[in-house]
Amino acid sequence: MERRRFVQFLGLGLAMPITAARSQGRRKVPRVGVLWHAASEEQEREYFTVLMQAFRDLGYVDGSTAEFLHRYPAEQIEKFRQFAQELVDSKVDVIVSVTIRGTMALKQLNNSIPVVFVLAADPVGLHLVESLARPGSTMTGLSLMxxxxxxxxxxxxxxxxxxxxxxxxxxxxxxxxxxxxxxxxxxxxxxxxxxxxxxxxxxxxxxxxxxxxxxxxxxxxxxxxxxxxxxxxxxxxxxxxxxxxxxxxx
Missing domain, CATH: 3.40.50.2300 (Response regulator)
Structure with missing residues (x-):
């Protein structure tokens, strides 16, 4: 997957809070939630490095121009829902969901925060989006087809x-x-x-x-x-x- 192409999916979700803040004469640092699948940053190292570098390439630097909230459910089904709820309650500006389990949990718990899922086998069949051309609601991402x-x-x-x-x-x-x-x-x-x-x-x-x-x-x-x-x-x-x-x- 081309990393820049993937991260561009996040642009709309991140741009909204920045635009609103500037219109009020102040700068708001966007907050990005990431719901992974493994148990730690080390276990996600290859993907973590690519994702964070891609954000930096676009000007979103953790701790400076953006704040990232990472959650690691260790492939435990109950933790996907727990961490999805935590990110929703944290009122982040956009959520990146790495697995379909996390995406399904976010779909059930959230109807306002933009969610970008990394890969889904059949996003239309799973009722994540209305169509591939026009996803609708708060969900978008990449289909495995x-x-x-x-x-x-x-x-x-x-x-x-x-x-x-x-x-x-x-x-x-x-x-x-x-x-x-x-x-x-x-x-x-x-x-x-x-x-x-x-x-x-x-x-x-x-x-x-x-x-x-x-x-x-x-x-x-x-x-x-x-x-x-x-x-x-x-x-x-x-x-x-x-x-x-x-x-x-x-």
Whole structure:
């Protein structure tokens, strides 16, 4: 993702308080809330560094020309809502939401503060925005276009594995980004591939799930959601043991 392009989404939310303050003859420092997904700045280091540098490039320097309130929920579902509420109660001028869980919580709790979500599988289908062209309300951000792309991923898998007859879609039931499979299912069925949604309850279930899929004759798997990203080393290792090169991350 081009960092400048992403941060430009924040411009409207930040510009409003500055413009209002100048009209009253004083300068207000904009306050930006950021709802992350990991447990600390260190765990978010690569993304944290890029985001904060992009803000600095646009003139928003933490502690000088802007104030940033960072919250780290450590992928704990209850903390997403807790920290979303904290940011709303803090009356920040704009909120950056890094994960779909945080975005869904903010959607429920807030109807006045602009929210920029980093990535959403299907923002229209999840009722975050009215349309991609005209988001409406207080939400905007970037779409993964997962529903459009998921069918293409199935088509690529079929090209790579002409003998593919059974395909599993591994999903994290607690992650809204992970449960969008309609596009993949319809493409699979059109190509004569049996398609199965396979919920994976947690990281410890990854290894036994892959073992079961191999035993049941699945030729490939699509995986999606933050859990599978966080556990990518474990997931890749197990998939390699069971079925080399036949796993596609959504």
């Amino acid at each position: 997962s529903e459009d792309l998921s069918g293409k991923r199935v088509a690529i898998l079929k090209e790579a594995i002409p003998t593919l007859t059974r395909l599993a879609f591994l999903m994290d039931p607690s992650d809204p980004n992970s449960i969008q499979s309609a596009g993949a299912r319809s493409t699979a069925q059109a190509r004569g591939i049996a398609f199965a949604d396979v919920p994976v309850a947690g990281p410890d279930a990854i290894e036994p799930t892959f073992a079961r899929l191999a035993a049941e004759g699945f030729g490939a798997a699509l995986v999606g959601g933050s859990m599978f990203f966080n556990e990518r080393a474990r997931r890749a290792s197990r998939a390699e043991q069971q079925n080399p090169h036949h796993v596609f991350h959504c």
